Amino acid sequence: MAVEWARGGPDLLVTLDRGAGPLGVQIQTQLRAAIRARRLGAGERLPSTRRLAELLGVSRGTVVDVYEQLLAEGYVESAVGSGTRVASLPADGPARQAPAFAAPFHPIEADFEYGIPDLGSVPLADWSWAVSEATRTLPTAGLGDEDPAGVRHLREIVTAYHRRVRSGCAVAEDAVVVSGFRQGLAFALATLAQHGIQRVALEDPGPREHDLIARRAGLDPVPVRVDDHGLDVARLRETGARAVLLTPAHQCPTGVALGPSRRRDLVAWADEVDGVILEDDYDAEFRYDRQPVGSLQGLDPARVIALGSVSKTLAPAIRLGWVLAPPRFVAGIVQEQRLSSRGAPVLDQEALALLMESGRFDRHLRRVREIYRARRDVLAAEADLAFGPGKLHGLAAGCHALLRLPDGTSERAVVAAAATMGVRVNGLDHYRFASAPATEPRPPALVLGFGNVSERQIRKGIRTLAKAVRHQTAP
Amino acid sequence: MAVEWARGGPDLLVTLDRGAGPLGVQIQTQLRAAIRARRLGAGERLPSTRRLAELLGVSRGTVVDVYEQLLAEGYVESAVGSGTRVASLPADGPARQAPAFAAPFHPIEADFEYGIPDLGSVPLADWSWAVSEATRTLPTAGLGDEDPAGVRHLREIVTAYHRRVRSGCAVAEDAVVVSGFRQGLAFALATLAQHGIQRVALEDPGPREHDLIARRAGLDPVPVRVDDHGLDVARLRETGARAVLLTPAHQCPTGVALGPSRRRDLVAWADEVDGVILEDDYDAEFRYDRQPVGSLQGLDPARVIALGSVSKTLAPAIRLGWVLAPPRFVAGIVQEQRLSSRGAPVLDQEALALLMESGRFDRHLRRVREIYRARRDVLAAEADLAFGPGKLHGLAAGCHALLRLPDGTSERAVVAAAATMGVRVNGLDHYRFASAPATEPRPPALVLGFGNVSERQIRKGIRTLAKAVRHQTAP
Numbered sequence: 001m002a003v004e005w006a007r008g009g010p011d012l013l014v015t016l017d018r019g020a021g022p023l024g025v026q027i028q029t030q031l032r033a034a035i036r037a038r039r040l041g042a043g044e045r046l047p048s049t050r051r052l053a054e055l056l057g058v059s060r061g062t063v064v065d066v067y068e069q070l071l072a073e074g075y076v077e078s079a080v081g082s083g084t085r086v087a088s089l090p091a092d093g094p095a096r097q098a099p100a101f102a103a104p105f106h107p108i109e110a111d112f113e114y115g116i117p118d119l120g121s122v123p124l125a126d127w128s129w130a131v132s133e134a135t136r137t138l139p140t141a142g143l144g145d146e147d148p149a150g151v152r153h154l155r156e157i158v159t160a161y162h163r164r165v166r167s168g169c170a171v172a173e174d175a176v177v178v179s180g181f182r183q184g185l186a187f188a189l190a191t192l193a194q195h196g197i198q199r200v201a202l203e204d205p206g207p208r209e210h211d212l213i214a215r216r217a218g219l220d221p222v223p224v225r226v227d228d229h230g231l232d233v234a235r236l237r238e239t240g241a242r243a244v245l246l247t248p249a250h251q252c253p254t255g256v257a258l259g260p261s262r263r264r265d266l267v268a269w270a271d272e273v274d275g276v277i278l279e280d281d282y283d284a285e286f287r288y289d290r291q292p293v294g295s296l297q298g299l300d301p302a303r304v305i306a307l308g309s310v311s312k313t314l315a316p317a318i319r320l321g322w323v324l325a326p327p328r329f330v331a332g333i334v335q336e337q338r339l340s341s342r343g344a345p346v347l348d349q350e351a352l353a354l355l356m357e358s359g360r361f362d363r364h365l366r367r368v369r370e371i372y373r374a375r376r377d378v379l380a381a382e383a384d385l386a387f388g389p390g391k392l393h394g395l396a397a398g399c400h401a402l403l404r405l406p407d408g409t410s411e412r413a414v415v416a417a418a419a420t421m422g423v424r425v426n427g428l429d430h431y432r433f434a435s436a437p438a439t440e441p442r443p444p445a446l447v448l449g450f451g452n453v454s455e456r457q458i459r460k461g462i463r464t465l466a467k468a469v470r471h472q473t474a475p
Numbered sequence: 476m477a478v479e480w481a482r483g484g485p486d487l488l489v490t491l492d493r494g495a496g497p498l499g500v501q502i503q504t505q506l507r508a509a510i511r512a513r514r515l516g517a518g519e520r521l522p523s524t525r526r527l528a529e530l531l532g533v534s535r536g537t538v539v540d541v542y543e544q545l546l547a548e549g550y551v552e553s554a555v556g557s558g559t560r561v562a563s564l565p566a567d568g569p570a571r572q573a574p575a576f577a578a579p580f581h582p583i584e585a586d587f588e589y590g591i592p593d594l595g596s597v598p599l600a601d602w603s604w605a606v607s608e609a610t611r612t613l614p615t616a617g618l619g620d621e622d623p624a625g626v627r628h629l630r631e632i633v634t635a636y637h638r639r640v641r642s643g644c645a646v647a648e649d650a651v652v653v654s655g656f657r658q659g660l661a662f663a664l665a666t667l668a669q670h671g672i673q674r675v676a677l678e679d680p681g682p683r684e685h686d687l688i689a690r691r692a693g694l695d696p697v698p699v700r701v702d703d704h705g706l707d708v709a710r711l712r713e714t715g716a717r718a719v720l721l722t723p724a725h726q727c728p729t730g731v732a733l734g735p736s737r738r739r740d741l742v743a744w745a746d747e748v749d750g751v752i753l754e755d756d757y758d759a760e761f762r763y764d765r766q767p768v769g770s771l772q773g774l775d776p777a778r779v780i781a782l783g784s785v786s787k788t789l790a791p792a793i794r795l796g797w798v799l800a801p802p803r804f805v806a807g808i809v810q811e812q813r814l815s816s817r818g819a820p821v822l823d824q825e826a827l828a829l830l831m832e833s834g835r836f837d838r839h840l841r842r843v844r845e846i847y848r849a850r851r852d853v854l855a856a857e858a859d860l861a862f863g864p865g866k867l868h869g870l871a872a873g874c875h876a877l878l879r880l881p882d883g884t885s886e887r888a889v890v891a892a893a894a895t896m897g898v899r900v901n902g903l904d905h906y907r908f909a910s911a912p913a914t915e916p917r918p919p920a921l922v923l924g925f926g927n928v929s930e931r932q933i934r935k936g937i938r939t940l941a942k943a944v945r946h947q948t949a950p
Contacts, residue, residue, distance in 0.1 A: 003635040006834040013642045013769055039638040039773075119618045124610035127822070131606045135599035143594045143792040144927065160478040163514035167488045171513075179654070183816040213814060294488055298514075317618040317821035339688060340815070341658040345823060346792035347602070359481040452619065 150177025255394010625652025730869010
C-alpha cells in the first residue's frame with residue numbers, strides 16, 4: 001500500500017555533483033534508480049517541482065523537464081490535483097514475502113483469552129483530553145531533562161492512590177515509573193540479583209514467561225505450588241529462595257485470593273530469610289462481593305516490592321506502570337531504567353497523573369466494574385447451566401475465572417475442539433511451569449478471561465465449550 | 476504538597492467486620508490510623524459522606540458522625556465548598572528526607588549541554604492533534620493485541636521516510652519500534668550476542684555509557700580512535716571486533732562526518748569479517764552547508780542495523796525510536812522487545828505515524844533547522860571573535876560543535892571555572908572511553924551543544940568561556 005504523504009511529502013535525498021555533468025541528468029538518473037529500487041514506492045507522491053527545485057538549488061524548469069522525461073518513460077504518473085506519483089513497475093526481482101500467519105480454523109465467535117480488558121470501553125476521549133492538558137501544563141524543561149525515576153507528579157499521584165485505595169504506604173521517592181508490569185519486574189529482579197539474591201520463587205500455575213524474565217535478569221526461577229488458599233508458603237520455605245513473586249489479590253490464573261493466615265506466614269517467611277516479596281497487585285481494582293484486602297506492601301513495606309500497571313485498568317496501548325520499592329532497592333531500579341530506555345514517555349506520564357487526579361480514572365473504573373460484574377454474572381449462570389453448579393472458581397474479583405473439567409478430560413483436546421467451533425480459550429496447563437515436576441495431581445481446567453467478550457458471546461461461548469467437553473468425555 | 480483529587484477523590488480502603496462492634500467506631504479507628512500513618516496526606520480531600528456511606532454500605536448518618544468526631548479531634552478540617560480535608564499533624568517520627576541534589580554554584584545563564592533539542596519549539600499542539608487523531612482512528616482491537624515489533628502503520632511510515640530522505644532500503648518487516656536509541660541499541664546488541672558476536676567496537680571519543688550498555692547486553696566493548704575523517708577503520712580491523720557502533724552523519728561528539736573512503740573501507744571490513752555495522756543516524760536531519768550523505772544502511776542493507784529516534788527531532792519526552800535490521804536479526808530484536816516491555820505505547824506509535832504522514836513532522840524540521848542554523852551562525856561568529864578563527868569544528872550539521880582549546884589548557888579547570896560563572900559545558904574528555912589507554916594525544920576541547928540555548932545566551936556564554944580559558948592559560 002502506498003504511503004499517503006500529505007502535500008508533497010518529505011524531502012527527497014538527491015545528491016548533486018556540480019562538476020559532474022548536467023544537473024537534470026543527475027536528478028533523472030537518481031530518481032529512476034530510487035523508483036527501480038523501490039525506495040520510492042508505487043503510488044507515493046513526489047515533491048512538487050517548485051519544492052524540489054528549491055531543495056536542490058536548481059531552476060524549476062530543470063525539475064519540470066526531469067518529471068516530464070520520467071512521465072514519458074513510465075516511471076511516474078501525473079493526475080490533476082494529486083501531483084506527480086510513482087507508477088507501478090513490473091516486479092523486477094524476487095519480491096519480499098510478507099510473513100505467513102497461521103490462520104485460525106474458524107472466525108472467532110467468543111474469545112476467552114486471558115488478561116485483555118474491555119477494549120470497547122477504553123476511555124479514549126479522556127486520554128486525549130489528558131494528553132492535551134499535559135502538553136499545555138508541563139513546563140518546557142520537563143520535555144528534555146528526564147528523570148529516569150519518572151515524572152514527580154505521577155509518582156506522587158500513584159503512591160497517594162496506592163496508600164488510599166490499596167492501604168499501601170509508599171511515598172513518591174519509593175516509586176519508579178516503568179512501561180508496564182514486565183519492565184518493572186525485569187528491573188526489580190535485576191536489582192535483587194545485584195543485592196545477592198540468586199533464586200526467585202514463582203507461582204505454579206502462574207503468569208506465563210515469568211521464568212524466562214527471571215532468567216534474563218540473572219536469577220534462578222523455582223516453582224511453588226498454588227492451592228485453594230493461594231501460594232503454599234510451607235513449600236516456599238523448602239525452595240531456599242529469598243524472593244517470591246505472587247498475585248495475592250486474585251491469583252493468576254486460578255483466581256484464588258491469598259488467605260489471611262498465608263499472608264501472615266508469607267511476611268514471617270520474608271523476615272526469617274531476609275527475603276523480598278514481589279507483589280503483582282493484579283485485579284485488585286475489580287472486586288465484586290468480597291471484602292477488599294489491602295496490599296501486602298502496606299503490611300510490610302520494608303520487604304515488599306509492589307508492581308502495578310494500567311494495562312488492565314485502562315488499556316495495554318497506554319503502556320505505563322510503576323514499581324514501589326523499599327528505599328534500598330530504588331537506586332538500582334532507577335539505574336536499570338536509565339540504562340535500558342531512560343524512562344517512560346514524559347507526556348504520557350503527566351497525562352496519567354492528570355487522568356487520576358481529575359477523577360476520570362475512577363469514573364472509568366466504576367463504569368467498567370459494572371460491565372465486568374454483569375459479564376461475570378452471565379458467565380456464572382451459563383456455566384452452572386452447562387456444566388452443573390460449583391465448577392466455576394475464582395470469581396470474587398478480576399476478569400477471569402477457572403472452569404474445572406470432569407476428571408480425565410484432556411484440556412488440549414477441548415481447547416482444540418473449541419477452536420474449530422470459533423471459541424478461543426486456554427487450558428490451565430498453559431500456565432504451568434515448564435520445568436516443574438509433574439508429580440502433583442493436575443485436575444483439568446480452563447482459564448476463562450471475560451474482560452473483552454460480550455454477554456452474548458459469553459452465552460454462545462460457554463455452550464460451545466460444553467459441546468467440546470461432551471465430545472471429549474463421550475464414551 | 477497535597478494531591479489535589481478532583482471531587483471526593485478515589486475510593487478509600489476501609490475494611491468493616493460486621494461482627495466486630497459498632498461500624499462507626501471501626502471507620503473512625505481506620506481513618507485515624509491512615510491519617511497518622513500519612514497514608515492520607517495533609518490537605519488531601521476525603522470522599523463525601525454520601526459517597527463513603529455508599530461505598531461501605533452504612534448509613535450516611537454513621538459517616539457524618541465519624542467525620543464530626545475526627546473534626547473535633549483535629550484529624551480533619553472542613554471548609555465550605557471544599558469538603559473535608561486531612562489536617563496537618565505535627566511530625567511524629569523521623570520524616571523521610573527528600574534526596575539532596577547538588578546545587579549549581581550559580582544560576583545557569585547558558586547551558587551548552589549536549590544533545591538537547593530546542594525545547595521551546597517542540598510541536599506540542601501538533602502532537603496533541605496526532606494523539607487525538609490516533610484515539611479516533613485506531614481500530615479497537617489495536618488497543619489490546621500489541622505486536623511487539625510495533626504498529627504496522629508506523630513501521631511503514633518510518634521505513635518509507637528512511638528510504639526517501641536517507642536513501643535507505645528497509646521495508647516495514649525490517650523495522651522494530653522501540654522507546655528510543657538506548658533501548659534499540661540494547662536489543663540489537665543482545666541479538667548480536669545471540670548470533671555469536673562477542674566484541675563490539677565503539678567510537679572514542681563517543682557517546683557516553685555505550686560501553687555499559689554493551690556489557691549489559693553480554694558484549695565486550697573496545698574503543699576505536701576517531702580522527703578528522705571519523706572512525707579509523709584501520710584501527711577497527713586490529714580490534715578483532717565483528718560489530719561496530721558509529722555516528723557517521725555527524726560524529727558525537729567531535730562533529731566530523733565519516734569520509735567517503737572511510738565509508739567504503741567500513742563496508743569492505745564488514746564483508747571481510749562477516750560483521751555488523753550499527754549506524755546511529757544521528758543529526759542527519761540537520762545539515763547546513765554540506766551535501767547530504769545517504770545512510771550506510773542504504774549502502775549495505777545486509778550488514779547494517781540503523782538506529783533512529785525522535786528524541787532530537789521532536790523531544791525526549793516522546794520516547795519513540797526504531798531499529799531497521801537485516802532480516803536475520805529481526806526476530807531476535809522483536810523477542811527482546813516482547814520480553815522486556817512488550818512494546819512502545821500503541822497510541823503514541825500511531826500518533827507519530829500520523830504526524831509524519833500529515834507533513835507536520837517535516838514542517839517542524841524545516842522550522843527548527845532555521846533556528847539551529849541561526850544559532851550556529853552566531854556561535855561561529857562569537858567563537859571566531861573570542862578564540863580566533865578556526866577553533867570551532869564540526870559545524871556542518873547537527874546541534875553541537877567542538878571548540879579546540881589552546882594546548883596545555885585543562886578542560887576540567889575551564890569547565891569548573893565556567894560553572895562558577897553560570898555556564899554549563901562539558902570537556903571532550905567527558906566522552907572518552909574510560910578503559911582506553913591514554914597513549915594517544917588528547918588535545919583539549921569543549922563540546923558545545925547549541926540545541927537548547929538562545930542566540931543571546933550563546934553570545935554571553937561564549938564570552939564567559941573565553942574568560943574562563945584566559946583565566947586558565949594566564950601565566
